[in-house]
Amino acid sequence: MRPLVAHIDLDALRHNYQLACQCAPQSRSAAVIKADGYGHGALACARALAGETPAFAVACLEEAVVLREGGITTPIILLEGIFSADELALVDHHQLWMAVHSAWQVEALLAFSPREPIPVWVKVDSGMHRLGFAPENVSAVWQQLREAPQATSLHLMSHFATADATDSRYFQQQMALLQMLATTLNAPLCLANSPATLAWPVAHGAWNRPGIMLYGSNPLESATPVTDQLRPVMTLRSEIIALRDVEAGEPVGYGGRWQAPRRSRIAVVAGGYGDGYDRHAQDGTPVLVNGQRCPLVGKVSMDMFTVDVSEVPDASIGSEVVLWGRAANGAVLSVDEVASSCDTISYTLLTGVLPRVPRRYHGAFV
Template identity: 50%
Template sequence: MTPQARPLSARIHLDAILHNYRLAKRAAPAARALAIIKANAYGHGAVRVGQALAPEADGFAVACVAEALELRESGIRNRVLLLEGAFSPDEIVLADRAGLALVVHCQQQLDWVLAARPERPLECWIKIDSGMHRVGFAPGDFRAAHARLRGCPHVAAVHAMTHFARADEPRHPYTANQVEVFDGALQGLQLPCSLANSAAILAWPQTHRDWVRPGIMLYGASPFAEAVARAAGLRPAMTLESALISIRDLAPGEPVGYGGRFVCDRPMRVGVVAVGYADGYPRHAKDGTPVAVNGQLTRVIGRVSMDMITVDLTGLDNAGLGDRVELWGRRVAAADVARWSDTIAYQLFTSISRRVPLVYASG
């Protein structure tokens, strides 16, 4: 006998991802765009997302060789950039065989590239630390690194790139300061540049340059805490949905869930939904976190447990067992769930566990 599947799934709207990629291209019409599909395409499935975007994408970017090889093995032949570069000289051999582009962000990686003996010339992207202060060459060290790569016979192309720390704050001057630092490091050099992440694509047009790198915006979540006009056109790409598996009526004063965090203040109808923190739903979701039952907005009440949450069905008299519950998607914004859970949409998407099936839809 085939076991009955849980009613939980993450429905992935590939048309929305394609729409969002096109929106990035319209926002930066003079630039090419690397679609960021690291971390399994932010939980949306890197292979299926990559295959859907491949006919139009100028290229892809991932975190590591393993993610890149998964794309190559699926038949994707677009440019693929390793955002963290190589972690060992052996990975440069793998990158060479798979035709991958490499970020070079430190002296050790530069030495590995210079000492390599690839079968074909390498494409390298030098990262400059313009103020993020994670990885990258100091601005004063960039020109020497660039000169060494340009003089290397097995390096075919050199790009320059940086990453922004506060581009999601459209009125903060730090992004403009980072641009100034980056431009100062490149003064007098003519080479392709990449600065803009999703937030910069949407709010900082002066950063668009030759290549942009849409990430979270591909998946329909705004990178901003406030309303930004261009972000209004994004379409959610994941609908996390489950169903009601229990309903009960509780009297005033009755507690709900672990620790009795929520106590009924009136006669209440309470539903149980098959989803929990083991599926990737945020454990720290507060009472009041929005959900939608049959398209009607309501709220989480009580602590999130490993496999279940409890929701307020008071006033939703037509709600019954098996009815659809949207945890986030087109009715409930992932960003709203994230705010109620003291986290960000990035973490919601990438925390979806392997026991949640990804169901792909073209519409």
């Protein structure tokens, strides 16, 4: 069997969720498991968290149905609501909660007759300028839904554009607008994503919705004592499948981007962009070989990449290579650091691990 495997630590997932709850003890925290649990497997993650979280959050109906068909009975909120009016029948059937961000969604809901009123979260465009009602229209929408028999448990929600940044001016502008609306409408709030959960207690509302932090990634621009407590959930682990020595000046990989500055020992690792490992990884991108940091050298290929293991004398065929996560000796390579070397973010790396990479689940809830 090809040695590249994504190992998923469900105990670490539960630890990170509990940390999110500790950050905001007066809030309820909906675990965000959209995009197949950020690449970790939504159903397995939901089963591990079902006894912990009062609700899950997903992007769309298809993701919610997978959970329901897998036996998850916990409330599920559709963060983008419905995409067509005929989806309301399944929202009703599966007893889902839904966000509304556009007038047509409200009109569709008011023309529908659910078996029971549907919990609705009204999304406000407080400055992200993506989804949501303009602030000046929110009161009318809120009043319309409050009087509608189709809707219940109204909440006001929004999304922060800069909660992860050290410059707080735009965050504070969004927050002031939302506080004003909440006071005017006497509305419970759901605002805090992972960075706001970690760094902005003022944003903690009736509900928070931690996402990437659940999987062990730090969404802030720098580490804090709290983010240092996050545990990596995914370890993307492979092995050395070939070794060779190259002389000084010899190129390695497509285009000869990297040339050996000295006589070097080069390891070939099973894993490439055909598995979701980023082709934009630069020379020097770290991996762990037998728990020791080594630099990637040369361009990533579809099925393999190369690493300079000149400083790892015990490197051999079958030696462990950790692309990110925790090595057998306990050393940790953050997915955030790898993402930085690829000029991207951890979200893209984690959600980009492709289906041909098997997931193996570990922990008490396997």
